[in-house]
Amino acid sequence: MNFFRLVILSFTVFPCTLFAQHASIDKKVDSLLSLMTLEEKVGQLNQLSSDFAVTGPITKDGDKQDRVRQGKIGSYLNVTGAARTRSLQEIAMQSRLRIPLLFAQDVIHGYRTIFPIPLAEAASWDLSAMEQTARIAAVEAAASGIHWTFAPMVDIARDPRWGRVMEGAGEDSYLGSSIAAARVKGFQGKGIGNIDAVMACAKHFAAYGAAEGGRDYNSVDMSVRKLYEVYLPPFKAAKEAGVASFMNSFNDLNGIPATGSSFLQRKLLKGDWNFNGIVVSDWGSVGEMVNHGFATDLKDAALKAMAAGSDMDMESRAYVAHLADLVKEKKIDILLINDAVKRVLYKKFELGLFEDPYRFSDEKREQAVWNNPAHVQVAREMARKSIVLLKNEKLPALNQAVLPLSSSANKKIALIGPLVKAIGENNGFWSYAWPDDSSRVVSLWQGVINKLGNASSLIYAKGCEITGADTSGFAAARKTAALADILIVSVGELATMSGEAKSRSQLQLPGVQEQLVKEMVATGKPVVVLISAGRPLVFNWIADHVPAIVYTWWLGTQAGNAIADVLFGDYNPSGKLPITFPRSEGQIPIYYNYLSTGRPFKSDTDNTYVTAYKDLPNSPRYVFGHGLSYTTFQYGALQVNTSTISKDQPLQVSITVTNTGNTAGDEVVQLYLQDVVSSIVRPVRELKAFEKISLKPGQSKVVHFTLEPSAFSYYNDSLALIAEPGLFHIYIGGDSQATQKASVTLL
Numbered sequence: 001m002n003f004f005r006l007v008i009l010s011f012t013v014f015p016c017t018l019f020a021q022h023a024s025i026d027k028k029v030d031s032l033l034s035l036m037t038l039e040e041k042v043g044q045l046n047q048l049s050s051d052f053a054v055t056g057p058i059t060k061d062g063d064k065q066d067r068v069r070q071g072k073i074g075s076y077l078n079v080t081g082a083a084r085t086r087s088l089q090e091i092a093m094q095s096r097l098r099i100p101l102l103f104a105q106d107v108i109h110g111y112r113t114i115f116p117i118p119l120a121e122a123a124s125w126d127l128s129a130m131e132q133t134a135r136i137a138a139v140e141a142a143a144s145g146i147h148w149t150f151a152p153m154v155d156i157a158r159d160p161r162w163g164r165v166m167e168g169a170g171e172d173s174y175l176g177s178s179i180a181a182a183r184v185k186g187f188q189g190k191g192i193g194n195i196d197a198v199m200a201c202a203k204h205f206a207a208y209g210a211a212e213g214g215r216d217y218n219s220v221d222m223s224v225r226k227l228y229e230v231y232l233p234p235f236k237a238a239k240e241a242g243v244a245s246f247m248n249s250f251n252d253l254n255g256i257p258a259t260g261s262s263f264l265q266r267k268l269l270k271g272d273w274n275f276n277g278i279v280v281s282d283w284g285s286v287g288e289m290v291n292h293g294f295a296t297d298l299k300d301a302a303l304k305a306m307a308a309g310s311d312m313d314m315e316s317r318a319y320v321a322h323l324a325d326l327v328k329e330k331k332i333d334i335l336l337i338n339d340a341v342k343r344v345l346y347k348k349f350e351l352g353l354f355e356d357p358y359r360f361s362d363e364k365r366e367q368a369v370w371n372n373p374a375h376v377q378v379a380r381e382m383a384r385k386s387i388v389l390l391k392n393e394k395l396p397a398l399n400q401a402v403l404p405l406s407s408s409a410n411k412k413i414a415l416i417g418p419l420v421k422a423i424g425e426n427n428g429f430w431s432y433a434w435p436d437d438s439s440r441v442v443s444l445w446q447g448v449i450n451k452l453g454n455a456s457s458l459i460y461a462k463g464c465e466i467t468g469a470d471t472s473g474f475a476a477a478r479k480t481a482a483l484a485d486i487l488i489v490s491v492g493e494l495a496t497m498s499g500e501a502k503s504r505s506q507l508q509l510p511g512v513q514e515q516l517v518k519e520m521v522a523t524g525k526p527v528v529v530l531i532s533a534g535r536p537l538v539f540n541w542i543a544d545h546v547p548a549i550v551y552t553w554w555l556g557t558q559a560g561n562a563i564a565d566v567l568f569g570d571y572n573p574s575g576k577l578p579i580t581f582p583r584s585e586g587q588i589p590i591y592y593n594y595l596s597t598g599r600p601f602k603s604d605t606d607n608t609y610v611t612a613y614k615d616l617p618n619s620p621r622y623v624f625g626h627g628l629s630y631t632t633f634q635y636g637a638l639q640v641n642t643s644t645i646s647k648d649q650p651l652q653v654s655i656t657v658t659n660t661g662n663t664a665g666d667e668v669v670q671l672y673l674q675d676v677v678s679s680i681v682r683p684v685r686e687l688k689a690f691e692k693i694s695l696k697p698g699q700s701k702v703v704h705f706t707l708e709p710s711a712f713s714y715y716n717d718s719l720a721l722i723a724e725p726g727l728f729h730i731y732i733g734g735d736s737q738a739t740q741k742a743s744v745t746l747l
């Protein structure tokens with residue numbers, strides 16, 4: 001066959017193949033559905049957790065395996081391991097129609113190999129790296145019988161009091177959308193049905209990150225326009241990336257619980273966006289509509305959730321208890337049940353579970369995948385890229401910046417603080433504790449030893465615990481410090497202080513850790529502070545008095561090695577903050593893409609009659625996009641290919657970036673856009689593009705961006721995306737304060 005015939009054939013065959021695959025699954029689904037009783041249909045919409053790894057308030061209600069045998073459970077979450085999933089699947093094969101179970105798990109930032117928490121990974125701004133870690137997580141989870149991960153969490157969050165900021169990609173819709181798509185592609189790989197792909201799940205739909213006061217599960221109230229502009233884009237990006245499922249959210253949105261919102265689930269998701277995957281409720285959220293005061297009882301909740309488009313009921317047992325009766329009483333149309341069941345069965349066919357229910361439960365494959373050294377290396381690389389250098393000043397005595405440290409043996413290094421030898425903490429929330437963690441997870445202490453080859457030049461003092469008021473360890477810490485040339489102080493939260501149901505009203509370092517740092521600074525020795533947390537913390541004294549500060553989040557399995565790589569300069573830090581760091585909880589919500597207001601802030605000295613607090617500087621402690629390097633980068637003049645553009649014309653933008661230091665480094669070049677005058681006021685600037693580049697000392701690179709017409713658009717009150725004629729400013733730089741500027745007029 002000649003080449004052209006082959007090309008033509010492939011174009012004709014390929015879509016047909018894909019179409020044929022879908023058509024054939026649709027046919028199989030329809031024929032299976034026709035055999036199912038009403039009770040069996042309802043059973044497919046019932047998802048229960050195992051008792052092995054509990055991620056919510058568990059209900060003990062007898063033998064679940066019997067219900068599997070009776071076809072009353074369609075999906076299980078929190079069942080881990082090839083052996084366990086196989087044994088449960090064997091029970092499912094005893095049901096009348098032998099419909100296999102779907103196994104789901106919160107594989108949020110790794111499964112066997114734990115990667116940095118998602119907020120830390122977002123600080124890398126490295127989309128291919130984030131896709132890669134999701135890919136590895138999927139490979140490891142799929143080998144352990146898991147078909148479905150409840151990730152990526154794509155909630156935009158502007159309030160670090162909310163513990164779940166750790167689970168997302170921070171405050172920006174553009175960055176969050178880019179990361180959402182990358183993570184979905186990583187989890188789903190070459191597509192559902194491949195043996196190393198898992199179904200991804202965009203959650204929590206929607207606007208869960210805007211919980212009032214940062215209090216988890218709290219109400220959310222905002223204009224639908226703001227919902228479209230800020231909170232929905234990452235979900236839309238996930239849908240366009242082909243995400244297999246959505247999870248709705250605990251919160252009410254403008255007075256309607258998301259689980260009972262037909263606007264969100266039927267009109268928007270399944271209607272406008274034409275989503276044909278599964279919508280699963282969040283843990284018990286169907287039943288929680290009674291607590292919301294939206295449903296009179298569990299039966300009413302089942303009615304409202306199904307009517308609103310929530311296909312599968314996680315853990316509330318409302319569907320399995322009441323849906324059949326609601327159909328018999330003609331309160332729910334069987335067509336709605338059929339649609340939900342078809343969505344579930346479609347995925348089970350697509351996963352190949354009817355051909356081979358055990359294809360994901362292969363213990364040999366599990367062992368091989370679990371111990372792949374390449375996964376660990378990727379974890380180290382991702383951890384290094386996630387670290388953010390917040391401050392790195394010269395010390396007079398040193399006449400150079402404190403970091404990177406020299407690894408020469410004649411320097412005595414003191415490692416001080418409660419997180420120096422911490423192991424499991426490094427995995428952060430939404431990770432799994434494995435029996436061999438003590439040998440697999442690398443502590444800071446072990447990472448520095450690995451770097452130096454031995455501990456001969458190291459000394460250690462814990463100083464204090466993470467929490468509590470006990471300062472009795474300070475004396476030993478002072479003694480240790482006196483023997484050292486430089487002090488590395490590792491402080492932070494407990495890993496369980498951020499995550500679900502972990503909202504905090506104050507964000508200071510817990511316990512007496514800040515006092516420990518003060519003691520160490522008082523010794524007069526050079527001090528480096530490492531802060532580990534799942535969220536922005538407030539540490540003003542440290543920020544003002546310590547010359548070198550490194551934000552180390554929770555970096556996962558390779559934490560200690562990655563931190564040592566940065567401390568000793570084997571990796572030049574390149575992380576940039578994906579979320580604003582406040583000076584005080586009182587500033588929250590504080591984010592970079594705010595509106596100007598009629599009395600915009602001018603300066604801290606001229607702040608009468610302006611939008612500002614009188615009792616602290618108006619700026620955040622660290623801005624969105626902030627992150628230092630061991631080298632310096634210079635931005636040249638910003639070039640645009642035209643000063644006037646029409647509505648359907650892309651704009652070409654370029655800028656030369658030069659590494660003006662003496663160390664190779666990576667820089668995240670960020671492009672922000674301002675619509676100066678508009679019918680609905682626009683943020684003072686918005687991230688519209690970014691590129692992470694690598695430059696050798698002295699090297700320059702011309703970075704090109706193409707701004708599509710959509711970049712100039714925004715949602716108007718009718719929820720139409722419009723671009724209005726007028727002046728636009730473009731800013732490019734290494735953080736959201738970017739100053740290189742050019743202007744264009746949209747005609």
Ligand code: GLC
Pocket residue numbers: 055056077106150203282283500
């Ligand atoms: C939890 C979380 C959700 C998670 C689910 C299952 O409550 O809100 O993100 O996927 O329950 O663990």
